[in-house]
Amino acid sequence: MEKNQVPSTIKDEALVEKRRQQMVKGAVTLFTEKGFHKTTTREIAKASGFSIGTLYEYIRKKEDVLFLVCDSIYERVKERMEASINQDEKSVANLILAIRAYFHLMHDMQGEVLVMYQEVKSLSKDAQDYVLQKERDMVAMLEKVIKNSLPFSISEEQVTLIANNIFVQGQMWGFRRWILQRTFTLETYTEQQIKLLLQGLQVEEKELT
Amino acid sequence: MEKNQVPSTIKDEALVEKRRQQMVKGAVTLFTEKGFHKTTTREIAKASGFSIGTLYEYIRKKEDVLFLVCDSIYERVKERMEASINQDEKSVANLILAIRAYFHLMHDMQGEVLVMYQEVKSLSKDAQDYVLQKERDMVAMLEKVIKNSLPFSISEEQVTLIANNIFVQGQMWGFRRWILQRTFTLETYTEQQIKLLLQGLQVEEKELT
Amino acid sequence: MEKNQVPSTIKDEALVEKRRQQMVKGAVTLFTEKGFHKTTTREIAKASGFSIGTLYEYIRKKEDVLFLVCDSIYERVKERMEASINQDEKSVANLILAIRAYFHLMHDMQGEVLVMYQEVKSLSKDAQDYVLQKERDMVAMLEKVIKNSLPFSISEEQVTLIANNIFVQGQMWGFRRWILQRTFTLETYTEQQIKLLLQGLQVEEKELT
Amino acid sequence: MEKNQVPSTIKDEALVEKRRQQMVKGAVTLFTEKGFHKTTTREIAKASGFSIGTLYEYIRKKEDVLFLVCDSIYERVKERMEASINQDEKSVANLILAIRAYFHLMHDMQGEVLVMYQEVKSLSKDAQDYVLQKERDMVAMLEKVIKNSLPFSISEEQVTLIANNIFVQGQMWGFRRWILQRTFTLETYTEQQIKLLLQGLQVEEKELT
DNA sequence: GATGAATGAGGGTTCATTCAT
DNA sequence: CATGAATGAACCCTCATTCAT
Numbered sequence: 001m002e003k004n005q006v007p008s009t010i011k012d013e014a015l016v017e018k019r020r021q022q023m024v025k026g027a028v029t030l031f032t033e034k035g036f037h038k039t040t041t042r043e044i045a046k047a048s049g050f051s052i053g054t055l056y057e058y059i060r061k062k063e064d065v066l067f068l069v070c071d072s073i074y075e076r077v078k079e080r081m082e083a084s085i086n087q088d089e090k091s092v093a094n095l096i097l098a099i100r101a102y103f104h105l106m107h108d109m110q111g112e113v114l115v116m117y118q119e120v121k122s123l124s125k126d127a128q129d130y131v132l133q134k135e136r137d138m139v140a141m142l143e144k145v146i147k148n149s150l151p152f153s154i155s156e157e158q159v160t161l162i163a164n165n166i167f168v169q170g171q172m173w174g175f176r177r178w179i180l181q182r183t184f185t186l187e188t189y190t191e192q193q194i195k196l197l198l199q200g201l202q203v204e205e206k207e208l209t
Numbered sequence: 210m211e212k213n214q215v216p217s218t219i220k221d222e223a224l225v226e227k228r229r230q231q232m233v234k235g236a237v238t239l240f241t242e243k244g245f246h247k248t249t250t251r252e253i254a255k256a257s258g259f260s261i262g263t264l265y266e267y268i269r270k271k272e273d274v275l276f277l278v279c280d281s282i283y284e285r286v287k288e289r290m291e292a293s294i295n296q297d298e299k300s301v302a303n304l305i306l307a308i309r310a311y312f313h314l315m316h317d318m319q320g321e322v323l324v325m326y327q328e329v330k331s332l333s334k335d336a337q338d339y340v341l342q343k344e345r346d347m348v349a350m351l352e353k354v355i356k357n358s359l360p361f362s363i364s365e366e367q368v369t370l371i372a373n374n375i376f377v378q379g380q381m382w383g384f385r386r387w388i389l390q391r392t393f394t395l396e397t398y399t400e401q402q403i404k405l406l407l408q409g410l411q412v413e414e415k416e417l418t
Numbered sequence: 419m420e421k422n423q424v425p426s427t428i429k430d431e432a433l434v435e436k437r438r439q440q441m442v443k444g445a446v447t448l449f450t451e452k453g454f455h456k457t458t459t460r461e462i463a464k465a466s467g468f469s470i471g472t473l474y475e476y477i478r479k480k481e482d483v484l485f486l487v488c489d490s491i492y493e494r495v496k497e498r499m500e501a502s503i504n505q506d507e508k509s510v511a512n513l514i515l516a517i518r519a520y521f522h523l524m525h526d527m528q529g530e531v532l533v534m535y536q537e538v539k540s541l542s543k544d545a546q547d548y549v550l551q552k553e554r555d556m557v558a559m560l561e562k563v564i565k566n567s568l569p570f571s572i573s574e575e576q577v578t579l580i581a582n583n584i585f586v587q588g589q590m591w592g593f594r595r596w597i598l599q600r601t602f603t604l605e606t607y608t609e610q611q612i613k614l615l616l617q618g619l620q621v622e623e624k625e626l627t
Numbered sequence: 628m629e630k631n632q633v634p635s636t637i638k639d640e641a642l643v644e645k646r647r648q649q650m651v652k653g654a655v656t657l658f659t660e661k662g663f664h665k666t667t668t669r670e671i672a673k674a675s676g677f678s679i680g681t682l683y684e685y686i687r688k689k690e691d692v693l694f695l696v697c698d699s700i701y702e703r704v705k706e707r708m709e710a711s712i713n714q715d716e717k718s719v720a721n722l723i724l725a726i727r728a729y730f731h732l733m734h735d736m737q738g739e740v741l742v743m744y745q746e747v748k749s750l751s752k753d754a755q756d757y758v759l760q761k762e763r764d765m766v767a768m769l770e771k772v773i774k775n776s777l778p779f780s781i782s783e784e785q786v787t788l789i790a791n792n793i794f795v796q797g798q799m800w801g802f803r804r805w806i807l808q809r810t811f812t813l814e815t816y817t818e819q820q821i822k823l824l825l826q827g828l829q830v831e832e833k834e835l836t
Numbered sequence: 837g838a839t840g841a842a843t844g845a846g847g848g849t850t851c852a853t854t855c856a857t
Numbered sequence: 858c859a860t861g862a863a864t865g866a867a868c869c870c871t872c873a874t875t876c877a878t
Contacts, residue, residue, distance in 0.1 A: 249850085249851060249852080250851075250852060250853080251851080251852090261852095261853090262854090262855085265852090265853070265854080269853095270852080270853085271851095271852065271853090
């Protein structure tokens with residue numbers, strides 16, 4: 001289950017990679033502006049810098065573009081998260097680091113993430129499952145950091161709940177931007193959410209180093 | 210800015226109301242299953258129990274159906290929330306009551322809410338503003354309850370943040386059902402979120418009556 | 419297995435019948451001139467006297483037009499043959515009558531028959547079977563007449579062979595028109611083929627009344 | 628009017644010949660399976676064992692492939708017929724020999740012949756004339772044998788008619804295979820047709836040696 | 837000579853919307 | 858008021874053909 005779920009008639013794999021990057025970049029902009037359905041394949045081709053014919057050398061169906069976009073988003077999210085945090089370090093500081101990194105990421109990828117959430121249902125069942133799995137992986141990452149960072153143990157359930165809370169709070173920064181970004185900056189938003197969370201976990205300030 | 214944003218050629222207002230209820234009911238089901246774009250006007254007409262010609266006596270454009278759906282959703286949400294809570298009562302118990310009522314509501318309206326979030330961007334700018342305002346009203350309601358329920362005062366900012374957290378946690382129960390409803394029942398989910406919240410607010414258990 | 423193998427969104431059955439007649443008429447001309455593949459659906463619509471949108475209210479796919487054409491051809495062939503001959507009369511004269519009627523028919527429907535033979539393979543397997551069956555019915559009709567008309571008995575095999583010979587000789591008049599219609603008129607062609615056949619069957623001239 | 632109606636950019640004529648043989652072989656299979664129109668040039672290239680670019684070094688247009696196929700078919704038919712019979716021998720036996728050879732040939736080339744008949748109209752007028760001429764040559768060959776083989780004289784017209792009958796009866800074995808090859812083997816089919824023909828010609832059995 | 841990436845005209849089909857009945 | 862046949866703009870996708878390497 002890889003991105004070569006989407007076959008191409010082009011043999012040169014490096015070229016396929018390059019063209020698809022162009023495609024994803026152009027498509028994200030368009031999907032953000034008008035949504036998947038109102039974006040035409042010709043527009044995607046144009047925004048990607050090639051002709052409609054060429055577009056279809058690299059995908060089979062319009063839906064494939066959406067899949068490629070979703071795939072690329074999670075790939076980038078995963079990359080950046082893995083670069084930012086240490087999943088195995090055992091300290092609350094690491095959890096805070098992870099949240100900051102994640103919120104920051106969600107800030108940078110507001111458009112992409114919004115697109116993904118509004119359009120996944122246009123994917124085939126299979127593709128949806130694939131994307132959902134990536135999301136689960138992401139949440140699992142957060143769960144691991146949470147477990148490792150707490151000096152005392154909490155139930156699995158609670159870990160799940162908190163991980164999901166953090167996950168959607170990150171997305172919410174982009175989804176509900178019209179409301180939140182009027183009151184908060186990314187920094188104040190991040191710090192206040194962290195504070196609320198730690199209080200909820202009853203972790204003393206002093207325990208943070 | 211009311212639902213008569215959507216004009217009809219029919220004079221008999223009671224009939225208009227009745228027909229539109231049929232429409233919304235049929236449309237929600239269809240939109241839930243296939244999304245707004247993949248649902249045709251003919252399907253909406255059929256599901257509503259009348260002909261395509263008749264459908265267009267009660268709306269101008271397909272988008273109007275979506276607007277009517279969104280409007281109806283918020284109408285029902287507002288009604289039920291107002292019936293369930295007392296916005297002016299000053300006690301933490303009232304907040305807990307409100308959260309329970311809201312989560313329960315989100316549970317009952319999973320399909321509708323999901324549709325709304327995935328399709329609002331298909332509305333015209335004006336209609337989007339209208340729906341967004343309804344959402345703001347809803348959040349404002351939560352903010353009021355939060356402020357009234359706390360025995361000590363917290364900053365406006367924090368109230369906003371908490372209200373938004375509660376708001377999306379309610380939606381999240383439906384949005385992320387594939388993950389959450391595997392681990393929690395609506396009750397365990399609700400109670401754990403409440404617990405986490407109150408700890409975050411550092412409200413002592415005993416303060417609840 | 420009827421012509422309502424091809425569903426229509428139009429409810430008024432009489433209208434469906436009428437529009438499809440227009441369609442078949444227009445399509446046969448076009449198919450004769452340029453073949454099925456080189457004829458566009460827009461051309462069919464135009465030749466039928468309605469818009470492309472209307473065309474698709476009466477069919478599902480372009481292939482349906484071809485099916486309707488084939489179906490209509492055999493329907494007309496069958497009608498005319500049944501009107502011209504008496505399947506149960508026991509005389510050689512009746513066979514001669516049948517051949518004359520059939521050749522005459524093939525002459526009148528040269529275009530249609532040619533189209534059918536050149537394009538059937540563009541039909542789905544199911545539709546092909548349906549058309550093939552109609553053809554078999556037609557041959558069976560000839561076989562019956564042959565059997566009834568001979569004063570002595572011949573083998574089943576020979577009946578089949580002769581029926582098939584007559585069948586393709588009729589079509590050949592249209593298929594090979596560039597060669598045959600230079601040498602023969604329909605009448606001389608018919609009479610010579612009849613003569614050859616009867617000699618082959620060793621039926622004495624005098625036996626014909 | 629030769630096969631070099633189809634120009635090639637390649638100078639090496641032997642190579643052109645070789646590549647075109649590969650092409651025709653691959654194309655016949657494809658055309659038989661899916662017809663000319665539903666076969667893509669890429670498929671032809673692949674089946675021929677070279678790239679699409681190379682294909683176009685040996686032809687100008689897709690239609691050229693069809694022409695080459697038709698040309699090759701008649702070339703092979705002519706070759707084999709000339710090898711099998713003696714056009715100048717004056718005996719009924721020779722006619723019988725010719726028919727047997729021709730039917731046998733049509734049996735071996737069922738696919739090819741069918742393709743040719745269903746797709747010729749896709750050729751340009753010029754190419755059609757060229758193919759038609761080859762067909763006329765073939766019929767003329769049969770006419771010559773018929774005339775030479777009869778001990779008494781019959782009219783030109785009748786010769787034409789009989790030649791055409793034989794010609795289509797040979798094709799019919801392939802065209803109507805679903806019906807005929809259920810009842811006959813190639814041998815029984817051939818012998819019965821010969822018998823019927825000779826009776827039609829009122830040639831006594833004993834006259835055959 | 838051979839390759840295969842690029843092109844874009846053009847085809848089949850859908851569906852929101854209208855309007856005569 | 859209700860109906861449903863008619864319309865055509867617009868969309869997705871294919872594939873013959875070219876040309877730089």
